[in-house]
Structure formats: structure tokens, C-alpha cells
Amino acid sequence: MKQVLIKDLYRNTESFIDKKVELSGWIRTIRDSKTFGFIELNDGSFFKSVQIVFDDKLENYKDIAKLPISSSVKVEGDFIHTPQAKQPFEIKATVIAIEGTSNVDYPLQKKRHTFEYLRTIAHLRPRTNTFSAVFRVRSIAAYAMHKFFNEKGFVYVHSPIITGSDTEGAGEMFRVTSLDLNKLPKNEEGKTDDTKDFFGKETNLTVSGQLSAESFALAFRNVYTFGPTFRAENSNTARHAAEFWMIEPEVAFAELPDIMDLAEEMVKYVIGYVLEQAPEEMDFFNSFVEKGLLDRLNNAYTADFGRVTYTEAIELLKKSGENFAYPVEWGLDLQTEHERYLCEKVYQKPVFVTDYPKEIKAFYMRLNEDDKTVAATDLLVPGIGELIGGSQREEREEVLAAKIKELGMNEEDYWWYLELRKYGGTKHSGYGLGFERLIMYLTGMTNIRDVIPFPRTPGNADF
Amino acid sequence: MKQVLIKDLYRNTESFIDKKVELSGWIRTIRDSKTFGFIELNDGSFFKSVQIVFDDKLENYKDIAKLPISSSVKVEGDFIHTPQAKQPFEIKATVIAIEGTSNVDYPLQKKRHTFEYLRTIAHLRPRTNTFSAVFRVRSIAAYAMHKFFNEKGFVYVHSPIITGSDTEGAGEMFRVTSLDLNKLPKNEEGKTDDTKDFFGKETNLTVSGQLSAESFALAFRNVYTFGPTFRAENSNTARHAAEFWMIEPEVAFAELPDIMDLAEEMVKYVIGYVLEQAPEEMDFFNSFVEKGLLDRLNNAYTADFGRVTYTEAIELLKKSGENFAYPVEWGLDLQTEHERYLCEKVYQKPVFVTDYPKEIKAFYMRLNEDDKTVAATDLLVPGIGELIGGSQREEREEVLAAKIKELGMNEEDYWWYLELRKYGGTKHSGYGLGFERLIMYLTGMTNIRDVIPFPRTPGNADF
Numbered sequence: 001m002k003q004v005l006i007k008d009l010y011r012n013t014e015s016f017i018d019k020k021v022e023l024s025g026w027i028r029t030i031r032d033s034k035t036f037g038f039i040e041l042n043d044g045s046f047f048k049s050v051q052i053v054f055d056d057k058l059e060n061y062k063d064i065a066k067l068p069i070s071s072s073v074k075v076e077g078d079f080i081h082t083p084q085a086k087q088p089f090e091i092k093a094t095v096i097a098i099e100g101t102s103n104v105d106y107p108l109q110k111k112r113h114t115f116e117y118l119r120t121i122a123h124l125r126p127r128t129n130t131f132s133a134v135f136r137v138r139s140i141a142a143y144a145m146h147k148f149f150n151e152k153g154f155v156y157v158h159s160p161i162i163t164g165s166d167t168e169g170a171g172e173m174f175r176v177t178s179l180d181l182n183k184l185p186k187n188e189e190g191k192t193d194d195t196k197d198f199f200g201k202e203t204n205l206t207v208s209g210q211l212s213a214e215s216f217a218l219a220f221r222n223v224y225t226f227g228p229t230f231r232a233e234n235s236n237t238a239r240h241a242a243e244f245w246m247i248e249p250e251v252a253f254a255e256l257p258d259i260m261d262l263a264e265e266m267v268k269y270v271i272g273y274v275l276e277q278a279p280e281e282m283d284f285f286n287s288f289v290e291k292g293l294l295d296r297l298n299n300a301y302t303a304d305f306g307r308v309t310y311t312e313a314i315e316l317l318k319k320s321g322e323n324f325a326y327p328v329e330w331g332l333d334l335q336t337e338h339e340r341y342l343c344e345k346v347y348q349k350p351v352f353v354t355d356y357p358k359e360i361k362a363f364y365m366r367l368n369e370d371d372k373t374v375a376a377t378d379l380l381v382p383g384i385g386e387l388i389g390g391s392q393r394e395e396r397e398e399v400l401a402a403k404i405k406e407l408g409m410n411e412e413d414y415w416w417y418l419e420l421r422k423y424g425g426t427k428h429s430g431y432g433l434g435f436e437r438l439i440m441y442l443t444g445m446t447n448i449r450d451v452i453p454f455p456r457t458p459g460n461a462d463f
Numbered sequence: 464m465k466q467v468l469i470k471d472l473y474r475n476t477e478s479f480i481d482k483k484v485e486l487s488g489w490i491r492t493i494r495d496s497k498t499f500g501f502i503e504l505n506d507g508s509f510f511k512s513v514q515i516v517f518d519d520k521l522e523n524y525k526d527i528a529k530l531p532i533s534s535s536v537k538v539e540g541d542f543i544h545t546p547q548a549k550q551p552f553e554i555k556a557t558v559i560a561i562e563g564t565s566n567v568d569y570p571l572q573k574k575r576h577t578f579e580y581l582r583t584i585a586h587l588r589p590r591t592n593t594f595s596a597v598f599r600v601r602s603i604a605a606y607a608m609h610k611f612f613n614e615k616g617f618v619y620v621h622s623p624i625i626t627g628s629d630t631e632g633a634g635e636m637f638r639v640t641s642l643d644l645n646k647l648p649k650n651e652e653g654k655t656d657d658t659k660d661f662f663g664k665e666t667n668l669t670v671s672g673q674l675s676a677e678s679f680a681l682a683f684r685n686v687y688t689f690g691p692t693f694r695a696e697n698s699n700t701a702r703h704a705a706e707f708w709m710i711e712p713e714v715a716f717a718e719l720p721d722i723m724d725l726a727e728e729m730v731k732y733v734i735g736y737v738l739e740q741a742p743e744e745m746d747f748f749n750s751f752v753e754k755g756l757l758d759r760l761n762n763a764y765t766a767d768f769g770r771v772t773y774t775e776a777i778e779l780l781k782k783s784g785e786n787f788a789y790p791v792e793w794g795l796d797l798q799t800e801h802e803r804y805l806c807e808k809v810y811q812k813p814v815f816v817t818d819y820p821k822e823i824k825a826f827y828m829r830l831n832e833d834d835k836t837v838a839a840t841d842l843l844v845p846g847i848g849e850l851i852g853g854s855q856r857e858e859r860e861e862v863l864a865a866k867i868k869e870l871g872m873n874e875e876d877y878w879w880y881l882e883l884r885k886y887g888g889t890k891h892s893g894y895g896l897g898f899e900r901l902i903m904y905l906t907g908m909t910n911i912r913d914v915i916p917f918p919r920t921p922g923n924a925d926f
Contacts, residue, residue: 003716005684007616024716025684026887044684044715045616070887074716099716100858100888107886123879124886126682135679139619146609153470153508156602160917161624161668161691162637162706164924174625174639174661176668178695181655184644192644198637198695198705199924205624205639212917212926216598219589221468221488221507227691228624232641232661242661243625252507253466253487253537253562395563416586416926423570423587424489424533425563454623454675461627461662463675463879 001076005045009079013088016079021091023050024074024099026127029110032065039064041075041091047133047280052077054093064096070106070127072099115450122454122463130289133281134451137274138439144273145226145247145435148266154249155220159209159227164201165413172232173204174242205230208432209248210364211417214393217250217428218420224249226435234458238447241436243456250430256366256375256392259429260352263379263388264305266433267350271301274442290444296382297442299349306351308342310334310373313353316346333360339378339385350381363403365391377431384441390431397421464539468508472542476551479542484554486513487537487562489590492573495528502527504538504554510596510743514553515540527559533569533590535562578913585917585926593752596744597914600737601902607736608689608710608898611729617712618683622672622690627664628876635695636667637705668693671895672711673827674880677856680713680891681883687712689898697921701910704899706919713893719829719838719855722892723815726842726851727768729896730813734764737905753907759845760905762812769814771805773797773836776816779809796823802841802848813844826866828854840894847904853894860884 001022009016009023025043032038036055042048052075054064067073077093107121108128118125125131149156162176178198179185187193194202209225216223225248233240249266251259275282275297286293308316317328317338322345326335334342334353343351355373358365365374375392394400401418404411439451449455454463464485472479472486488506495501499518505511515538517527530536540556570584571591581588588594612619625639641661642648650656657665672688679686688711696703712729714722738745738760749756771779780791780801785808789798797805797816806814818836821828828837838855857863864881867874902914912918917926 005616024889026681026889044618044680044682072716072887072889099890100884102887103885121879123678123883124682126679127887132682135620136618136683138621142619142621143609143613146606150606153468155507155599156605157598157916158601158605158691158708160706160919160924160926162693162919162924164926172641174641175644176637176639177644178635178637179644181638181640181642181644181647184647198697198921199919200922201924203924215586215926216589216916217507218489219507219587219595220599228621230625234661243623245621253535416584420586421563422566424535424565424590426487426489426535427562453620453679456623456625456662458661459663461623461625461664461666463623463627463678 006041006043006048006050007046009050009089010046010048013081016089017081019079020076020094021079022074022076023091024072025049027067027069027071027073027102030065030067030069037065039073041073044132047129047136047278047284051087051090052093052096053080053090054096058093058096060096060098063098067098068102068104068106069110070102070108072102073097074099115447119449119455126453129284131450133278133284134439134443134445135453137278137281137443138451140274140277141270141439141442142226142435144270144277145266147273148269149224149249152222154222154224155216157209157213157216157223157225159206159212159225159248161206161228162199162203163206164199164203165211165410173207174230174232176203176205207231208246210250210430210432213248213250213430214428215416215420217252217430218424218426221252222249236458238449239437241448241452241455241457244448244452245435247433247435248430250428252426252428254392254429255427256354256377256390256429259390259392259431260305260307260354260377260379263352263390263431263433264350267379267387268301270438271297271442275301285443290383293444300381303349305379306343306347306349307354308351309354310356313342317341320345331357331359334378336385339380340382343380343385344382348382350379350387352377352379361391363407363409364393364400366394367399375429381441383444384437387437387441388431388433390429392427392429395421395425395427397425469504469506469511469513470509472513472552473509473511476544479552480544482542483539483557484542485537485539486554487535488512490530490532490534490536490565493528493530493532500528502536504536507595510592510599510741510747514550515556515559516543516553517556517559521556521559523559523561526561530561531565531567531569532573533565533571535565536560537562578910582912582918589916592747594913596741596747597902597906597908598916600741600744600906601914603737603740604733604902604905605689605898607733607740608729610736611732612687612712615685617685617687618679620672620676620679620686620688622669622675622688622711624669624691625662625666626669627662627666628674628873636670637693637695639666639668670694671709673713673893673895676711676713676893677880677891678883680715680893681887681889684715685712699921701912702900704911704915704918704920707911707915708898710896710898711893713891715889715891717855717892718890719817719840719853719892722853722855722894723770723817723840723842726815726853726894726896727813730842730850731764733901734760734905738764748906753846756907763844766812768842769806769810769812770817771814772817773819776801776805780804783808794820794822797841799848802843803845806843806848807845811845813842813850815840815842824854826870826872827856827863829857830862838892844904846907847900850900850904851894851896853892855890855892858884858888858890860888
């Protein structure tokens with residue numbers, strides 16, 4: 001008999017009435033009396049479990065009854081429709097075969113565990129309600145992202161992970177090497193001879209796929225990347241990880257407002273898709289992780305996102321009367337407290353801040369007519385702060401070349417990036433979305449370590 | 464006026480008849496007489512270009528007429544339906560605005576370039592017919608993959624890129640470090656003090672997400688990874704890259720034949736999807752890259768894949784009468800020449816070889832009853848050889864622990880992997896597909912450097 005998934009039992013309940021079914025799964029709870037017992041069985045296909053009723057007509061009744069939780073079993077039985085009961089159906093087992101008997105010291109006993117503790121057993125935590133919900137939503141959101149861009153005809157680009165250049169011109173990067181750190185080859189100056197390394201030079205882990213994406217946008221018009229990026233920053237906060245995934249769309253012939261429209265549509269699309277595809281998980285988050293989550297997301301889904309210039313935002317902050325920890329002054333970057341004040345208190349919905357001072361933004365952002373600001377935007381969302389950062393790119397070869405020189409960047413690294421302006425350059429714009437930030441936004445989880453399967457942070461690369 | 468994409472003009476031609484349109488793109492070719500001219504304009508949304516007709520009624524006629532190829536323009540004009548002509552429509556321009564004037568030394572002049580040369584301008588090559596087709600097919604195949612697994616309810620897992628362990632127990636790995644290679648901290652033994660590194664220990668780039676995927680399969684039942692993997696192997700062949708993307712599904716409660724069925728269904732799904740979504744590109748490959756490509760793919764799409772044991776395959780090879788460069792002997796691994804003989808000459812279609820000698824396969828593969836072979840499979844396909852490698856995993860804790868010990872692997876690294884067997888372990892199986900191999904299979908391209916946007920190989924991490 002072909003096995004059924006518990007998801008199908010819930011989604012297509014009617015079609016199973018009075019049928020025999022076979023399924024497999026793991027025991028979440030088990031209790032028994034002398035002659036019958038109940039198993040709450042979960043097979044990972046669905047957030048909810050199914051109740052298995054078994055009795056001493058099973059020849060292995062006693063063995064089953066004493067199975068530790070998390071043991072895996074194969075069940076054959078009758079599907080019993082119970083529309084009046086709390087659970088709409090249950091399975092009356094005719095055969096239960098033991099697949100794997102768990103050990104009695106299984107760490108996930110039926111009690112509350114702290115998220116901190118669960119991080120130490122990251123290989124087991126997806127079996128808990130919270131993490132099963134988080135990682136299913138993560139998967140659904142990733143699919144929504146691909147689906148959104150595919151429907152719009154965007155080409156998905158796998159930008160390189162190992163890179164010889166530093167996109168931001170400022171990031172702290174991880175070195176990638178095949179050299180033996182205990183037998184480093186030296187050059188004439190007594191320094192490490194990078195020419196002996198695998199790629200013949202120093203290479204690092206990418207901090208962004210943007211420059212590659214720009215190259216492809218000038219061939220395919222609409223492209224996006226979705227891949228891992230890295231920061232070797234020693235910041236032990238709830239919002240930073242050394243390894244995280246980014247989505248970076250890049251659009252030729254687009255100006256800043258065009259990609260703001262795109263970003264708004266994308267965020268709404270993903271919210272809508274996740275609410276539709278994972279209602280059980282989202283209800284769970286709303287009840288147990290962040291009260292009001294669904295209201296917050298529905299608000300973002302239906303509202304027109306706000307739009308305000310940086311200069312106006314500074315004025316709003318100055319006259320707010322709030323006692324901020326960090327100073328508010330034109331020319332200084334916005335801190336999370338400022339960002340959250342703007343979207344949570346002033347706008348009470350997601351808001352784009354645009355046209356930041358050129359000094360606090362990256363070299364590739366397009367200089368505005370005022371010569372003081374660049375065509376950049378950050379999308380600020382309640383509960384998170386910055387979710388997206390984007391800009392129109394500097395397409396004027398001479399302006400870009402001057403900027404690279406002015407910042408003392410290594411011009412040789414950017415020969416090809418400059419050539420994109422020389423050969424068929426055009427207006428183009430794009431943005432980056434930190435995928436983990438989005439998952440935190442969608443689930444209400446507050447620590448980035450709890451939305452990544454196996455997080456990498458300073459001092460931690462376990463599993 | 465909202466801009467239209469050239470893809471829409473081709474796919475929904477009827478709806479544009481007698482309409483005014485606005486579009487942007489890059490000039491592929493341009494020719495003119497004194498009073499009128501033709502531009503072949505491509506906007507990246509579609510494999511084909513559109514013909515723009517312009518004449519000296521344009522006030523900037525002379526400027527337009529002398530634009531170098533690859534210049535970008537915005538065109539407004541009338542859509543002229545020409546069903547009798549070679550091209551089913553053209554645009555009669557009323558306005559042409561210059562977006563970006565290209566330089567006359569644009570490297571992609573209208574002549575054939577070698578793939579070797581085009582690798583040196585990887586930032587421009589997606590603008591050529593061949594690479595526009597390759598990278599669009601790559602994008603479509605990636606989407607097909609996500610769509611396939613999504614439809615089957617698989618959870619997409621982002622397995623970690625930076626890792627403290629070595630899945631295969633044998634790979635040559637890249638070291639990841641935040642230490643300054645010119646100021647390495649030393650421990651008491653005078654060696655590099657890895658505890659001072661970012662993660663407090665030595666870390667490397669992953670060679671596979673499988674172990675992580677197993678952890679998640681034992682929570683979600685059906686999962687897959689799709690992410691970059693790395694090999695620091697110094698092999699300069701047409702089939703190896705230091706950085707490539709892998710798809711690794713992992714299925715709980717599945718035995719070897721189950722995942723062979725899954726792999727066969729997946730390969731057919733992707734072939735079908737690409738043929739349907741990229742007919743122009745696939746025709747191009749069939750005409751200009753590999754004659755017979757479409758026959759080969761249609762054959763794979765319709766045939767039942769062959770299935771043969773390694774032991775039988777060795778017999779077939781021995782009695783083949785072929786003069787192989789490498790020896791054929793039970794216990795030796797199959798070489799590409801053997802693999803291709805089996806699928807191209809014997810079966811003339813994709814074939815799964817199963818049950819390899821345990822000595823030549825990885826530690827995690829399940830030992831068969833015969834104590835000599837493991838429940839492993841490779842899928843061999845014409846033109847490529849090995850496309851997929853998979854196995855049933857060793858779920859018996861004591862057998863697995865003994866194997867890890869026997870191979871002298873670092874047991875401490877695998878505590879959590881062993882715990883997956885201790886707590887609710889169950890039969891499970893999975894496989895890995897090298898995504899670039901699949902793209903080579905789908906396009907007929909023969910060098911892996913030509914199916915990766917910016918390839919990383921020994922001595923090369925340009926762009």
C-alpha cells in the first residue's frame with residue numbers, strides 16, 4: 001500500500017473516509033491503559049500530528065505501549081472520521097511496525113525548553129513545534145521568492161561565493177585558502193605568497209552578489225540572485241550572523257522608484273503566499289511567539305508603504321520629542337531605534353526612506369543632482385527596522401571612476417565593473433534583502449540564530 | 464507609457480497589432496542608408512531580438528544611425544504586424560532616445576568568438592546568443608527544480624556553507640579564516656592557534672549539505688538542499704570546478720529504489736519543463752552546440768531508465784570487447800569511459816548502477832546483507848557519465864559508529880550525526896545532483912566553465 005502523508009489527511013480529509021491507510025512517522029506522545037492506547041504521530045509533512053488509537057489486539061501491543069517518544073513506526077489502520085470531536089479524524093491501527101526505537105534520554109521531553117538550550121541541539125530542534133514552524137515557513141518563503149521573480153520573467157543568477165573583490169569596499173571578509181596555515185609559502189618580502197594559493201591570489205567569501213547581478217542585468221534586463229553571503233564581523237547580536245542568505249534583484253532601465261515598487265510588491269507577495277500556504281504555522285506564531293503578528297502582517301499586506309526622504313525623516317525625528325540613545329543629525333546614519341520609530345510610531349506601516357547623504361552610503365550608488373545625496377533607499381518595517389537596502393546604480397562611467405579613486409579602492413579590481421558602463425551602460429537599479437530578516441519579520445522570532453538551520457556566529461560553527 | 468518586454472511581443476503578438484509600444488534594449492546590429500535604417504534590438508527578456516525600423520523623420524536620425532552596437536536606447540513606435548515576412552512583426556520608430564552610447568571597441572563584434580576568449584570577458588558574454596541561452600536555461604532549470612520539490616511537499620533547507628566537519632571524510636577542502644595570514648597567532652606547540660579564529664576552531668567550506676539534510680529529513684520527512692558546494696581539488700578538467708551548486712534531496716522512510724524513482728521523475732520533470740519553457744534556446748543548442756540534443760533529451764524523457772547492479776555492470780563491461788584505458792575489475796571504481804559505455808552503448812538511455820563495493824563508497828552508505836556492497840546508486844546519462852550519486856543511509860547506529868572508527872575519522876565531529884540514529888532513527892535515503900552537470904546535459908555544453916556565470920577553477924577567481 002502506498003503511504004499517505006499526514007498533510008494529505010488534513011487537506012483532503014473527505015477522500016479518506018472509511019479508507020484503509022498506511023503511514024509512517026515519529027511518536028510525539030504516547031499513553032496507554034492495560035488494553036488500549038493513543039499515539040500522537042507526526043510525519044513532518046504537516047504542522048499537526050494525527051492520533052493513532054491502538055489496542056491489545058495488536059500482537060506487539062506491549063512493545064508498542066512502552067516505546068519512548070520520538071521512536072519511529074509504520075502504521076496500517078482505518079481512517080475514522082470524527083467531525084464532532086476536537087480532532088476531525090483518527091487512525092484505528094491494525095498493524096504497528098517499529099522502525100526505530102528511540103533512547104529514553106531523548107532530549108526533547110514534553111516540557112518547555114529555552115531557545116538557548118535548543119540551539120545546542122540544532123540537529124533535533126526542527127522536531128519541536130516552534131522550529132518545525134520556523135523552518136517550514138522559511139522554505140515556503142524561499143519558494144514564494146523564486147515564484148514571484150519567475151512570474152515576472154527574472155533570470156536567477158548564481159553569483160560567485162568565492163571572490164577576489166570586495167563589493168562594499170568596506171566589509172570584513174573571510175579569507176578562503178587552500179594553503180596550509182602551518183606551512184605558509186613566503187614571498188621575497190617575507191609575507192605570505194598569495195600567488196601560491198589555489199586561485200593564484202587572495203580570495204574571500206562574498207559579501208554580496210550585486211556586482212555580478214549588475215553584469216547580468218545588462219544582458220537579461222531583469223535578474224536576481226538568491227544565495228549565501230558572509231560577514232566576518234565580530235558582533236554578537238540577535239540580528240547578525242556570519243553566514244546568511246540574500247536576495248538581490250537588479251533591473252536595467254529602472255530608476256529608484258521602479259525598484260521601490262518592485263520591493264513593495266515582492267514583500268506583499270511573500271506575506272500573502274506564506275499566510276495562504278502555512279495558516280497553521282502562522283496561527284501558532286501569532287499565539288505563542290508574537291501576539292499581534294497577523295495584524296502586523298495583514299497591515300503591511302494591505303497598506304501602501306510610506307515614502308519619505310532621509311532629509312524629511314531627520315526633521316520628523318528631531319521634532320519627535322523622543323529621547324533617543326543615538327544622536328539625530330543630518331549626515332549621520334539612522335540607527336535601529338530611529339528606523340523603528342519612523343515605521344512603528346510615525347507611519348505605523350513599512351516605509352521607504354530615500355536619498356541618503358552620499359557619505360554614509362556605498363560607492364556604487366547614483367549621485368543625485370544636489371551633489372549631496374544618493375538615489376538610495378532603505379525599507380523600514382515595524383518590529384525589525386531595515387529590511388531592504390537598495391539604490392539606483394551610478395551608470396556614469398566618469399562619476400563612478402572618480403568615486404572609486406576618491407575612496408582609495410583598488411581600481412584594478414573594478415575594470416570589468418567600469419566596462420559595464422562603457423559598453424551599453426544604462427540606468428539600472430536594485431536592492432538587497434536579508435532573507436533571515438524577512439523570516440524574523442514573518443514569524444516574530446527575535447534572534448537570527450533561531451531562523452537559520454545551523455547558524456554561524458562568532459565562536460560557533462557547530463554541526 | 465508602460466514599457467513592454469520583447470518576450471511579450473513574441474508570446475502575445477496578436478494583442479499588440481496596431482498598438483503603440485515603448486521598449487528599451489541594446490543594439491545587436493544596426494545598418495542604415497541615407498534616409499532609413501534598421502536596428503536589431505534585444506532587451507534580454509527573450510532569446511530573439513526585434514527589428515526596429517527608423518527613418519530620417521527622427522530629428523536625431525544621424526546620431527542614431529551612427530550608434531555603435533551594444534548601445535542602449537529607448538524606442539517608441541508602432542507595432543507593425545508582418546505575418547508574411549520572416550519576422551512576424553517589426554516596430555516603426557517614432558522616437559528613439561539614446562540611453563547609453565557604447566564604445567566602438569566593444570569586444571563582442573559580429574563574428575564568432577571562441578568560448579575560451581569569451582571566458583575572459585565573462586561580464587559581457589551573457590549578451591551573446593550562446594551564453595544568453597545557457598544562463599536562461601540554467602535559471603529555468605533551477606526554477607523547475609524548486610517547483611518539482613515544492614509540488615511534492617519537500618522542505619527546502621539552507622544547509623551551512625561554513626562547516627567544522629568534512630561530510631565525505633575525504634574531500635580536499637578550502638579553509639575559511641578571519642586570521643591575518645601575515646600575523647598568525649601561535650599556540651604552545653608553535654602551530655597556528657585555531658582557537659583564536661573566528662569560530663574558535665578550524666572551519667572549511669562545505670563539500671555537501673547531506674548530513675544537515677539528514678537531520679532535517681528526520682524531522683520533515685521530505686527535504687532538499689540547493690546551494691553551493693566546494694572542492695579544493697587541483698584538477699584542471701572540463702568537468703570540475705572549485706565552486707558548484709548541488710541539489711541534495713533526503714527522504715525519511717525511503718529505501719534505495721524509492722529515491723531512484725524520485726531521481727528519475729525529477730530528471731524527467733526538469734527536461735520537460737525546460738523544453739516547454741525555452742523552446743528557442745533548446746532549438747539553438749540543437750542546431751549550433753550539439754546536433755541530436757533534442758533526440759537525446761526526448762529519449763530520456765520517454766524511456767524507463769535502466770537499472771543494473773554494479774556486479775552485473777562489471778560483467779557487461781568485461782564481455783564488451785571494448786579497449787578501455789582503465790582496467791575493469793570487481794572492486795575498482797567505474798571510470799567515465801565505462802559509465803558512458805554502459806549508458807550510451809549498452810542501454811542507450813540513462814541507467815542506474817546500484818550496489819557498489821563498500822570500499823569505494825562513502826562511510827554513511829548502508830551496508831547490504833552480503834557484507835560486501837552498499838545500497839548506493841549512480842545515475843549514468845549519455846554524454847556525461849555520472850549525473851547523480853545517492854544511497855540509502857546507514858541507519859544502524861552501531862554499524863555506523865564502527866565504520867567511522869574503522870576509517871579513522873574524527874568521532875567527535877559526528878556525535879550529532881550518530882544521535883540521529885539514536886533518537887527516532889529510521890530508514891532514509893537521498894542523493895546529490897551536481898547542478899552544472901545537469902546544465903551541461905541539458906544544453907550540450909561541454910566545459911563546466913561555460914555553464915557557470917563566473918567560474919572558479921585552479922588559478923582563476925576573476926570577476
